[in-house]
Every structure is written in C-alpha cells, then in structure tokens.
Amino acid sequence: MSAVDLARGLLDSVAEFGGHAAGDDTAHLEVHGNKVVGAHLVPGLEIETQEIEDGIEARIVVERGARLAKPVHMCFGLLPQAGMQHIVMDVEVREGSSANVLAHCTFPNAVDVTHAMDAEIRVEPGAEYRYFERHVHGPDGGVLVVPKAKVHLGEGARFRTEFELLKGRVGAMDIDYEVTCEAHAVLEMIARLIGRGADSIVIHETGHLVGEYARAVLQSHMALRDTARAEVFNTITAAAPYARGHVDCKEIVQEQAVARAVPIVEVRHPKAHVTHEAAIGSVDSRQLQTIMSRGLTEDDAVELIIEGLLS
Amino acid sequence: MGVLEVRDVSLTLGDKQILRDLSVDFWEGHIHAIIGPNGAGKSTLASVIMGLPGFTDIAGDVVLDGRSLRDVPVDERARRGIALAWQEPARFEGLRVDRFIAAGARHRGTATVRDALEKVGLDPEKYMQRAVDKTLSGGERKRIELASILAMQPRIVLMDEPDSGIDVEALERIFETLREMRSGGVTVILITHSMAVLRQAEHAFLMCNGRLLDKGSVGKISGYFENRCLPCDHTNMPAAEEAAELGAALRDDEGAPA
Numbered sequence: 295m296s297a298v299d300l301a302r303g304l305l306d307s308v309a310e311f312g313g314h315a316a317g318d319d320t321a322h323l324e325v326h327g328n329k330v331v332g333a334h335l336v337p338g339l340e341i342e343t344q345e346i347e348d349g350i351e352a353r354i355v356v357e358r359g360a361r362l363a364k365p366v367h368m369c370f371g372l373l374p375q376a377g378m379q380h381i382v383m384d385v386e387v388r389e390g391s392s393a394n395v396l397a398h399c400t401f402p403n404a405v406d407v408t409h410a411m412d413a414e415i416r417v418e419p420g421a422e423y424r425y426f427e428r429h430v431h432g433p434d435g436g437v438l439v440v441p442k443a444k445v446h447l448g449e450g451a452r453f454r455t456e457f458e459l460l461k462g463r464v465g466a467m468d469i470d471y472e473v474t475c476e477a478h479a480v481l482e483m484i485a486r487l488i489g490r491g492a493d494s495i496v497i498h499e500t501g502h503l504v505g506e507y508a509r510a511v512l513q514s515h516m517a518l519r520d521t522a523r524a525e526v527f528n529t530i531t532a533a534a535p536y537a538r539g540h541v542d543c544k545e546i547v548q549e550q551a552v553a554r555a556v557p558i559v560e561v562r563h564p565k566a567h568v569t570h571e572a573a574i575g576s577v578d579s580r581q582l583q584t585i586m587s588r589g590l591t592e593d594d595a596v597e598l599i600i601e602g603l604l605s
Numbered sequence: 606m607g608v609l610e611v612r613d614v615s616l617t618l619g620d621k622q623i624l625r626d627l628s629v630d631f632w633e634g635h636i637h638a639i640i641g642p643n644g645a646g647k648s649t650l651a652s653v654i655m656g657l658p659g660f661t662d663i664a665g666d667v668v669l670d671g672r673s674l675r676d677v678p679v680d681e682r683a684r685r686g687i688a689l690a691w692q693e694p695a696r697f698e699g700l701r702v703d704r705f706i707a708a709g710a711r712h713r714g715t716a717t718v719r720d721a722l723e724k725v726g727l728d729p730e731k732y733m734q735r736a737v738d739k740t741l742s743g744g745e746r747k748r749i750e751l752a753s754i755l756a757m758q759p760r761i762v763l764m765d766e767p768d769s770g771i772d773v774e775a776l777e778r779i780f781e782t783l784r785e786m787r788s789g790g791v792t793v794i795l796i797t798h799s800m801a802v803l804r805q806a807e808h809a810f811l812m813c814n815g816r817l818l819d820k821g822s823v824g825k826i827s828g829y830f831e832n833r834c835l836p837c838d839h840t841n842m843p844a845a846e847e848a849a850e851l852g853a854a855l856r857d858d859e860g861a862p863a
Contacts, residue, residue: 605699
C-alpha cells in the first residue's frame, strides 16, 4: 500500500471518534509501523522522526513560549493482523509553551500485534502539555500494549495525560508512567478503560511530588466484564511542604472479572498531604434501581452507569 | 375503583413484618399523602408499588388499571407509567444531567431535557452538562430527580419525603411542579411525615407500624397525626397489644378519624 493509502487506512479506523483534522493550521503526524505516512508542522513545533527496525524514534519540541492554538493530531498504528510497532519518543515542551496532543493508537485488525512506547518527556518551567491518547482496537484483543513514560515537570509546569480504551478489546496492556513534579507543578493522570473477554490490564502510575506546592491527581476508572483482569498500582510520594496528592481508583466488576487496586501513598514531609480512595465492586444497586425505575432494562441501566463512570 | 390499588398487601423482611394487610386506592389526577411516623412502612409501601428488588415477595397484590402487577419488574412498571422519586436520590459519578434525564424520557432529545429542567426551576445552560454527582446540593439533586420524572411523562408519581434535605424555596418549587402534574392528570403519591407536605395533598392515608390506620381528608388525618403520632409511641409494639391500644385511642380521641 502507498503511504497515502496507509494514512487513509489509519484515519478511517478512527473516523468514528472524530478523526483527525488536516487543515494547514493543524499539526499532525501519522505513523504506520515504522513508516511516517503523513506529517504537517505548524510554527512553534518541531518533529524529527527516524525509522528504526520495528518502529520510529521521534523527537518533538514545542519551542520556548510557543502556544499551539490547535491540538496536534497524532496517529500510530498497524493495519495488518500481526506485527510490531515501537515508538521511542523524546518530548521537550520548553519554558512557557503550551501544547495539546490528541493521539490515536489504532490496531483495528489485530490478532498478534505488539505496540510499545518509550517516552521521555520534559515539561519546562511554566509550560503546559496535555496528551490525550485513545486506543482503537479490534474485537479480538490480539494486541499487547506496553507504554512507558518518564516525565519531568519543571517549576509551575502542568502535565495532563488521559488514556482511553472504550471500544474493542484491550488484549494485554501494561502501562507504566512515572512523573516527577517540581515546585508548583501540576500533574493529572487519567485512565479510562473497559476490559472484556480475557483482557489483562496492568497500570503503574507514579507521581513524585518533590517541590513545594506540587500537586497530583491519579485517576483510574475501569469497567471489567467476562474474565477480564485488572491491577492498578497508583503511587504518590510527597516530599515537600504543601505538596498535595490524590489517588482515585474506581472499578466496576461484572461476571467473572477480577480487579485489584493498590494505592500507595508515601508522605515524607509533615506539611504534605496525600489522600486516596478506591471503590471496586459490582454496579451499585441503588444506582441500578434508580435507572431501572426510569424504564431502562438492567443491561441498559448498567451501560448508562458505566458510561458515566468512564466519561 | 382507583387507578392504582394496593390490595391486602403484607410484606415480611427477614423476621420482621413491615406491611400488614394494607389496602389503599389512589385516584387518577389526585394528590395523595401517605403519612406516618418513622418506621411506619411508608417507604416500603412505595418500594412495593414500584416493584423494587427485595420488595416483590408480597402477600396481596398491587393493581394498575385493574391488572395485577405481580411478576412485573421495576423497569416494566416504569414503562407502564409508575415513577418513583427517591428520598435520597442516588448520585452517579460522571453521568451528565442531560443523559440522566433523557434516559427515561418518553421523547428523548435536548428539548425534553431543557423543558424538564426549566419546569423544576433549574437553568438548563448551567445544569445539562454537570454530573449527577456529589457536587450537586441536596436540593439540586432532588429537583433533577423530579425533572427526570417529568421527562418520563408518567401517570403515577411516588415521591418519597420530598422535603428531605432541601430548603424552603426548592421545596416550594417541587410543590408547584407537583400541582402542575396533577393538573395534567398525573396521580401523585407523597410519602411523608411532614405536615407541610401533607397539606399539599387532597387525600391522606395514615400508616402506623405497617398498617393503614385511617384515610380521609387532609384535615381529618392531620389532626390525629399531629396530636397522637408526634412522637409515635406505637412502633415496635407487639401486634395484639398495639392494635388494642390504637383502637382505644381512636375511639377516645375527639379529633380521631371516623
């Protein structure tokens, strides 16, 4: 297939989620396997890519003071049933800049696909970086997803990452993000997933609050059914005065699914404060009865409740 | 014959009898109040009428339009026009107000949601995108509950303790909405132990310890309730002793219902 056809194939697979913008004022990058099949830059953004055997290396720089008006659209994926894609990403969001990334990782026909990402992300003082990552998988769950990221937030920097997989089967997933927050930095990490069939989900999210007034929220919301399994390890360490953190893990478990949540809270300064809440169980009976007393069947009521939890 | 009839209903939960041979008729397009002290079985009766899980294994029957609701599950009862507004409405993390209201709406769509919110005095622009979660006050949550019921266009509305946890202004708005519903032919059943709520009704039923003690006009029932039920000293009494005492009280009390 030509690069154009591959790019079109990737984008078609995510069209139901709004697809990707392609105007001159919108930066975008499409990568199929180890080929860059589409790219467009805007002022203030540099992207250098290099093919490697099983994927690409990408260096992304948001220039000092640049504030990208529109989200940068990225699409990574593989259309064949089998293969490997490894994304090595080095991201530098320079002082005072701001960028939003809307990323789709799409494997619509996967039977035996591995998608790995190793990212180093530096968000410099006063900069802001938002990364929304939506996975689009096929119905067979034949994907192994292994995203790993090391993130450093400078003083007053903000980083928000959202990971979403709500359609198709997860397959196997092992997320590992670790973020260090300097003074006044703000971190939000959100994961929303639905596990079905024999899906296996492991999430390690860690926030280190090393500067005063640093703040972090780690949030994992999941719905599991069939024989899906999930383990969530959310860790916040706070070692500076007035550092604040919160861990929130909520999972709805149905049928033979199994969920495990391990919030770890470590406070090393008497003026720091970290809280956690975890709720795992079946659909709340009171919520269920309320929705059913509006005329919805039990299945439809459960869907609506899960929709809310994962919104 | 009423549009909704509770016929000789008894219910035992665990080893405790909650409802005892209860029979009540509700009339189409009227506002009724079921009043009684805490523990009288009022909310249980509402749950039985709605057919909530755990409240269906009853002796007797609940009848809608002359047809038994035995074996009719809660969602089907709702589709037949019965709606329940809960005393403490559930909260749903992340579920948006517009989705919640539209879920059971007869005519789904933004216009229905907006109209329902406006009728309960909430600005659709401010509330449609909010979540039905703990960020809403008790009064807001109650009004959104009522809005969701309005959107259903039900025939019968059960409202459990409408004054619980809300301010006077919000309560007055709820009363106004209930009166409008009644004007539209909706049958309203208020579950309460409050005189202010009782006064909104046209017909009243007095419950005590799972039994229907009396029924009649609001004036007739309110006098007895105010004088003899606040506080109630009949709850948890042995049934025979209690019945004898209640009977004597009714005979002796000048203000007692006939």
